[in-house]
Amino acid sequence: MTIQSPLLLSxxxxxxxxxxxxxxxxxxxxxxxxAEPRTxxxxxxxRGHFQFPEVRGAAEFGFLAKLFHVPVVLIDINLIEGQSSTSxxxxxxxxYDQAVETGFEKTNLSCDLKDRQMFEDVLPIIDCKVEQSNHLWLLE
Structure with a gap:
């Protein structure tokens, strides 16, 4: 079985x-x-652009496991500054189906450091503008 995540993120x-x-x-x-997350x-x-390609992987399951397996993929994008991380x-x-959750194949973010805030006084986050589409920004 081939595992794919259509999240092409820029x-x-x-x-x-x-x-x-x-x-x-x-x-x-x-x-x-x-057992361990992939980083x-x-x-x-x-121009401040970044991009992550489509995620691909492979898994071997027995017949019964294939019938009952529900994939769960958690995706986190973080800015790392020294020892600090901002979500x-x-x-x-x-x-495993393409764009099943949102109907869109690509996610484009626009994040400005001026929008940094603390989530529940614990986690630094930036409230990025999110655009989901079937078109991807062209990077230089």
Whole structure:
């Protein structure tokens, strides 16, 4: 069985409307069939853009497990600054079908550091603007 997540995620990180260059952005994928989360790192471009490709994987299940298996994939996108982490986006899915939860294949984020806030006085987050579509921003 091939496992796919159609979340092709792109974004732009800004500070007061100006691109943030070279920022470390991390995607953490927690699959219910994996013991440890999968972590991917990218850095923002000269225009503050970042992108994560479609997620692919493979799993071997017996016949009965295939009938009753419900995939659960938790997706977290975080900005890493030194030892600090700020949440940019979180989502989840429970199907291998493409775009089943939202009907959209791609997610585009626009995040400005000026919008950083504390969630429940514990977790730093940025309230990013989210656009879901079947078109992806073209990156330089």
């Amino acid at each position: 974004g732009q990180l800004l500070d007061q409307g100006k691109p943030v260059v070279g920022a470390k952005v991390v995607r953490v994928l927690s699959w219910n069939m994996d 991917e790192i990218t850095f923002t471009s000269e 940019l986006f979180s989502s989840g899915r429970n199907s």
